[in-house]
Amino acid sequence: MLDSSKKPSLDPFGQTSIENYDYLYEEFGIQPFKPLLQDIPETTAAMRRGVVFGHRDFDRILKAMKLHEGFAVMSGIKPTGDFHLGSLITAREVVYFQQQGATAFYCIADVEAYEDNGIPFEKSEKTAAGNIADLLALGFNLDKGYVYRQSKEERVKDLAIAFGRRVTLATMKAIYGERHLGLYLSSLIQAGDILLPQLKEFGGPKPTVVPVGIDQDPHLRLARDLASKFNRRYGFVSPSSTYHKLIKALDGSAKMTKRAPASHFTLNENPETAAKKISNAFTGGQPTVKKQREAGANPSICPIYDLYMFHFFEKDEDAAKLYNECRTGKILCGECKNRLIEVVTRFVQDHQRKRLQFIDKGKEILERLSR
Amino acid sequence: MLDSSKKPSLDPFGQTSIENYDYLYEEFGIQPFKPLLQDIPETTAAMRRGVVFGHRDFDRILKAMKLHEGFAVMSGIKPTGDFHLGSLITAREVVYFQQQGATAFYCIADVEAYEDNGIPFEKSEKTAAGNIADLLALGFNLDKGYVYRQSKEERVKDLAIAFGRRVTLATMKAIYGERHLGLYLSSLIQAGDILLPQLKEFGGPKPTVVPVGIDQDPHLRLARDLASKFNRRYGFVSPSSTYHKLIKALDGSAKMTKRAPASHFTLNENPETAAKKISNAFTGGQPTVKKQREAGANPSICPIYDLYMFHFFEKDEDAAKLYNECRTGKILCGECKNRLIEVVTRFVQDHQRKRLQFIDKGKEILERLSR
Numbered sequence: 001m002l003d004s005s006k007k008p009s010l011d012p013f014g015q016t017s018i019e020n021y022d023y024l025y026e027e028f029g030i031q032p033f034k035p036l037l038q039d040i041p042e043t044t045a046a047m048r049r050g051v052v053f054g055h056r057d058f059d060r061i062l063k064a065m066k067l068h069e070g071f072a073v074m075s076g077i078k079p080t081g082d083f084h085l086g087s088l089i090t091a092r093e094v095v096y097f098q099q100q101g102a103t104a105f106y107c108i109a110d111v112e113a114y115e116d117n118g119i120p121f122e123k124s125e126k127t128a129a130g131n132i133a134d135l136l137a138l139g140f141n142l143d144k145g146y147v148y149r150q151s152k153e154e155r156v157k158d159l160a161i162a163f164g165r166r167v168t169l170a171t172m173k174a175i176y177g178e179r180h181l182g183l184y185l186s187s188l189i190q191a192g193d194i195l196l197p198q199l200k201e202f203g204g205p206k207p208t209v210v211p212v213g214i215d216q217d218p219h220l221r222l223a224r225d226l227a228s229k230f231n232r233r234y235g236f237v238s239p240s241s242t243y244h245k246l247i248k249a250l251d252g253s254a255k256m257t258k259r260a261p262a263s264h265f266t267l268n269e270n271p272e273t274a275a276k277k278i279s280n281a282f283t284g285g286q287p288t289v290k291k292q293r294e295a296g297a298n299p300s301i302c303p304i305y306d307l308y309m310f311h312f313f314e315k316d317e318d319a320a321k322l323y324n325e326c327r328t329g330k331i332l333c334g335e336c337k338n339r340l341i342e343v344v345t346r347f348v349q350d351h352q353r354k355r356l357q358f359i360d361k362g363k364e365i366l367e368r369l370s371r
Numbered sequence: 372m373l374d375s376s377k378k379p380s381l382d383p384f385g386q387t388s389i390e391n392y393d394y395l396y397e398e399f400g401i402q403p404f405k406p407l408l409q410d411i412p413e414t415t416a417a418m419r420r421g422v423v424f425g426h427r428d429f430d431r432i433l434k435a436m437k438l439h440e441g442f443a444v445m446s447g448i449k450p451t452g453d454f455h456l457g458s459l460i461t462a463r464e465v466v467y468f469q470q471q472g473a474t475a476f477y478c479i480a481d482v483e484a485y486e487d488n489g490i491p492f493e494k495s496e497k498t499a500a501g502n503i504a505d506l507l508a509l510g511f512n513l514d515k516g517y518v519y520r521q522s523k524e525e526r527v528k529d530l531a532i533a534f535g536r537r538v539t540l541a542t543m544k545a546i547y548g549e550r551h552l553g554l555y556l557s558s559l560i561q562a563g564d565i566l567l568p569q570l571k572e573f574g575g576p577k578p579t580v581v582p583v584g585i586d587q588d589p590h591l592r593l594a595r596d597l598a599s600k601f602n603r604r605y606g607f608v609s610p611s612s613t614y615h616k617l618i619k620a621l622d623g624s625a626k627m628t629k630r631a632p633a634s635h636f637t638l639n640e641n642p643e644t645a646a647k648k649i650s651n652a653f654t655g656g657q658p659t660v661k662k663q664r665e666a667g668a669n670p671s672i673c674p675i676y677d678l679y680m681f682h683f684f685e686k687d688e689d690a691a692k693l694y695n696e697c698r699t700g701k702i703l704c705g706e707c708k709n710r711l712i713e714v715v716t717r718f719v720q721d722h723q724r725k726r727l728q729f730i731d732k733g734k735e736i737l738e739r740l741s742r
Contacts, residue, residue, distance in 0.1 A: 154528075164486055181555055
């Protein structure tokens with residue numbers, strides 16, 4: 001029997017907190033990613049460490065990769081703030097698939113930022129320049145990729161208009177709940193984003209993988225439904241997806257969110273501030289040192305362990321090592337945090353140095369897009 | 372007491388049949404047009420004959436006309452077929468206001484044609500070329516006006532995106548009933564059409580009159596609501612409107628509709644076919660000649676009398692004359708129809724000759740718009 005109190009509800013616009021990822025397989029028909037690992041010639045750390053835990057129709061992508069057939073990767077960011085650790089996972093997956101041969105699409109979801117968060121387009125444009133610099137600093141290759149803003153890409157708006165005719169209110173309510181019309185419209189545009197790589201201008205129908213956080217799955221469900229409804233007209237191949245887990249909030253709250261600064265740090269943050277947030281973070285530790293030495297701590301509820309796992313273990317075997325040190329009380333939370341602060345500081349400084357070199361490029365791309 | 376069985380329901384996408392226009396004043400807050408007539412220096416036949424029977428905030432337009440202040444007129448057509456007698460009223464009002472000093476906007480509502488009727492954009496483009504030729508043949512001045520297609524005018528789509536955030540599903544259901552998402556989206560775009568003349572690029576906020584059939588009032592209600600919600604951002608003046616009555620269907624059905632060919636004729640129709648439709652039309656006549664000579668006929672339910680009234684009386688006093696001839700049984704339906712056929716044939720032939728000269732211009736405008 002399923003314990004319905006722990007049933008996750010997936011909400012791309014709100015709070016999604018998931019305690020048991022197994023439910024997603026049963027409830028939403030998401031497939032586990034682990035069994036595919038052995039077939040992927042080169043994997044990412046996030047895949048190997050179970051951060052990427054689920055997929056829809058990834059087999060189609062695997063086949064394209066193996067046979068060197070054309071495929072695309074598509075994802076993006078809502079430009080409401082600087083890159084954070086969630087945007088980082090997505091961007092790394094996009095860069096990875098691009099390196100594996102995919103044509104890469106990266107969307108600045110400024111219509112969603114407006115409809116969901118009320119951010120004016122002039123404001124999100126400024127944020128987006130930094131987001132693009134982040135993406136480029138992480139290795140995105142502009143020669144084999146397309147970066148665009150929803151508000152300036154007429155093709156995604158026109159796809160939304162085309163799709164509208166076949167979308168009932170009942171469908172939207174079932175997928176997103178009762179929302180204002182702007183959010184529904186922004187969701188239709190996101191379906192347009194996901195299917196954009198398959199338009200004639202981009203070489204026509206092809207497998208497309210969308211690496212996203214699991215809270216974004218509703219957009220995938222809508223896009224897959226529309227791909228099938230408009231298959232005759234556009235020849236769409238149903239889009240595939242990979243899902244990564246949601247990284248725990250540093251402050252012990254339900255989800256890392258831009259609305260709560262202490263819940264996360266950004267890649268553009270002052271390293272000292274980031275260090276302080278780590279220092280103050282919630283952990284899986286015991287109330288006293290004595291108890292922790294005796295009973296050990298609990299990494300499975302710890303955002304610090306999550307941070308290591310999602311981004312900052314150098315080698316895969318470091319995961320098991322820290323897990324054991326933590327469970328047995330060999331390491332205390334303070335020491336564990338200090339180690340992490342060192343790694344994070346190095347990473348953030350290094351990233352910011354690279355990012356700085358791409359800021360002008362980011363602005364240039366946006367200016368070109370705004371014309 | 373109101374007899375609720377006769378309450379009109381206004382549905383821009385469906386069948387609207389109105390037996391008692393007085394209800395509209397009470398139910399929807401539409402103002403009677405007649406009291407304004409004396410203040411308008413130059414009126415149209417449709418205004419004088421009560422075809423234009425209602426308005427919202429027309430006083431604002433009157434003031435602009437008197438003080439020679441900038442104002443706009445905005446209306447359009449859903450390109451699902453050739454101009455018919457309804458499109459003719461609207462176009463004539465648009466041309467009239469343009470001649471009175473308004474900047475004129477005429478919208479080819481191809482998004483609505485797609486969302487409501489499923490007409491592909493390539494198909495409605497062909498229809499639209501003819502519609503524009505009709506408009507030009509009726510005297511629309513391109514030097515003081517702007518003709519555009521919704522699907523190619525990014526500003527109306529962008530207004531729809533801006534508006535979406537402040538529109539709840541409850542509002543849409545109250546105005547339009549439960550519809551698919553595409554129709555709601557198309558309604559947001561129509562609100563964009565109505566407010567387009569007030570954007571900076573067109574000289575900023577100004578009184579705008581929208582002459583439409585009464586069934587289109589829901590779009591006005593939405594646009595007026597949005598004008599007020601977005602007043603701070605755009606400075607919108609609440610749009611005004613004039614409402615014309617819906618011309619009775621020739622075949623006695625509820626509404627002239629492109630879906631029922633016998634219910635109407637188009638301005639591009641073979642004059643013989645138009646004549647035949649008039650010959651076969653439903654009338655307010657009696658079952659026998661004898662009875663009609665004795666008791667007279669009923670012009671108030673007669674589409675033939677409507678046709679005269681809406682378009683084909685040369686002088687206003689002809690209306691009273693025919694009304695009396697009909698009521699007293701002095702004229703029989705056959706003779707009345709034959710007279711009308713003569714007038715209509717002349718009009719249609721004349722219009723088609725003019726229209727032919729503008730077809731290339733219509734295509735040229737559309738090609739320019741499609742780039």
